[in-house]
Amino acid sequence: MEEITQFGKILDEEQRQAMRKKFSSIKFDSITRFYPVPVNLVLPYEHNNITFDFIAIEPARPGFVRYQYMMEGYENEWSPVSEKSNATYGNIREGSYTFKVKAQSPDGIWSSPLTYTFKVLPPWYRTWWFIITAVGCLITLFYLVIRWRLHQKFRKQLERSEKEKQFAELQHKTVELEMQALRAQMNPHFIFNSLNSVNMFILENNKSQASEYLSKFSRLVRLILHHSQESFIPLDRELEALQLYLELESLRFEKRFDYKISVKDIDTTMTKVPPLIIQPYAENAIWHGLMQKKEKGHLEIEIYGTEKILFCKITDDGIGRDRAAELKSKSSLPHKSLGMRITADRLAMLQQQEKIETPIVVRDLVLPDGRAAGTEVLIQLPFHYD
Helix, strand or coil, X not given: CHHHHXXXXXXXXXXXXXXXXXXXXXXXXXXXXXXXXXXXXXXXXXXXXEEEECCCCCCXXXXXCEEEEEEECCEXXXXXXXXXXXXXXXXXXXXXXXXXXXXXCCCCCECXXXXXXXXXXXXHHHCHHHHHHHHHHHHHHHHHHHHHHHHHHHHHHHCCCHXXXXXXXXXXXXXXXXXXXXXXXXXXXXXXXXXXXXXXXXXXXXXXXXXXXXXXXXXXXXXXXXXXXXXXXXXXXXXXXXXXXXXHHHHHCCCCEEEEEEECCCCCCCEEXXXXXXXXXXXXXXHHHHCCCCCCEXXXXXXXXXXXXXXXXXXXXXXXXXXXXXXXXXXXXXXXXXXXXXXXXXXXXXXXXXXXXXXXXEEXXXXXXXXXXXXXXXXXXXXXXX
């Protein structure tokens, strides 16, 4: 009956198969029992035209029935009142729609709207899987272009002049020396002595000094490890670590020496220096100069500068280099100044980079009667500003 109504004839099996294939992409859950209407209809985008046929049940005067309809999502207003009993919509965009229709009886009474909801799918080029695939392809293409550009840039870097290659090797060696300096400063000897001092305080039942020493020691370790990650650090952070180190050494050696750090006309927060550059010379002055004398020693560190050069002067009133070398030669376990050697290498690298003629100057101090009065070390660094 439906075939005769729609096509004017009964279709043969071949025609039915062709129709099934043509409309196979139309989906619905079921057909209503009394009215042959598909439930939860889903239309593909190529079949986005639809016609609704409707009629009111009015046996007495069907010719006087009037209708109004609208489709939410497609139009915003009801259609004009008319006796037309069908509505056709074409070129419907993807989305969900609800068709509404109401009838007016010959007596002018309107019925409640009858509704029917269905959905239209988007075309393939507006589906989520296509958009994701397209975005993925664009990202891949962008990645390949960036990778190609980086590869080209890398090839140009490899083709640079011999002078630039030597400069890169110089920078690499600088990093290696800085890491060696870190290991030299935090060597097992320093840690062993520091923990022995804590143990001594505990054995003497001096809990407050042990706690103070251990607190300062942990802060120093944290600062040094943090500074080791950078090629240059602000001068105030370098002096903070140096201050902690000197406090520890003074506490460990029962305050057998005094120390003083002074800065003249320099913004320590803006001035940047290589990390762990002063401490090895301060350590050398304490171990080989001040701790070898009977009287209380004095250590002074001065920071000052010119327009281009930053000066760090370390002065002690110890026994002097000649006497220290003599005692070192007699010792069965001479102290190896590994930190001094590595720091000297780092300063030599800076000398090549910054064209500083003499980065380190060591001068022996002498009393009027000719006796040794200590040692003065002058470190010259290029000015670096943040």
